[in-house]
Amino acid sequence: MLEAINLTKAYNGTKALDALNLKIEPSEVFCLLGANGAGKTTTISLFLNFIEPTSGTAKIKGLDVTTQPLETKRHIAYIPEQVMLYKNLTGLENLEYFSALAGHDQYSRAELLGFFDQVGLQREAAEKRVGTYSKGMRQKVGIAIALAKQAEALLLDEPTSGLDPKASNEFSELLKKLSSKGVAVLMATHDLFRAKESGTRVGMMRHGKLMTTLKTEEIGHADLERIYLEHMHD
């Protein structure tokens, strides 16, 4: 579903991402862990074709993202750390607008509200303008937009930032459900606990290199933290 082949990105000679090889199959939830500047966001931006790779290729469903930028974007949904929305429109109108532009203009009002139920956004809030929302509420709208897109792959960059523990737990459950439906997920996160909870594999990055990948079912919470700290040590 998502594939990186020797993917490299250098900024003025400094390698932000160094020969990444990664393959994420449908139903997999791959969590990228690593300190700030380890190359997690760079990886996601390369898949989204926001930046050009210095060398190597990023593929979505076997299609190169640089040669087929529009086609590949239709297969994926992205949730950034800061979801940006139209302040003058309500949450519902934002969801409706973004879904329609993504090619889903068939949703009824009840269906759209159903997405908000799934992400735990109150119905009263859905009718208010986004300008009055808290960060967590905007994040929920972002998740609903991604859900409504019915994408086959999700790219998540710290999606739970700003969410309260309950909402963040609900998000983990949602990820599990999506993965059981065959959605491939690539998530950059700092949250070791969430990575263990919702991820099927974790990858640890440092200085642009993928140091190691582990299956979450084979390790415990304590092990994950220990291994993470070992890798982050200079």
Place this chain on the structure above:
Amino acid sequence: MTKVIGGWWLVAGTNQSPTTVHQPPTTTMITRLARKKFTEMIRDGRSRWVAAIILTLLTVSLQFRPVEDATPFVRFGELTAATMLQVLWPLLIILLGYNAFAGEREGGTLRQLLRLGISKTQLTLGKAQGASNLVPQAPRHVVATVGHTF
């Protein structure tokens, strides 16, 4: 979280071939972009102020008799309904349209839109159409009629 309507998509999703990507025709998309642009403009506090000012000037201009009240300033343009519509209305459109892209870029929503896989051409056409909704055909006739009457 998933008790009532929660799981509906997940259920619906099974009937759907995962490779189908719906893409509405370009024209629908442009209309959608245009409609949203229009809604946003209407809700924007600034546009309401500008509209109020223009309407006030328009009302004033209807009371105004050019010949009786003429001053040397008449060379800068007469305060007639026609002038209002000809000069200020386009200004209003510029005022509301200038940040069509810059505003989205600054707000971060431009990236969000491009991420969806829509092309920049569609986006531009939609925005242009949204702004042009403010210039319906009617005012031109109004300009002509009102201009001749007063």
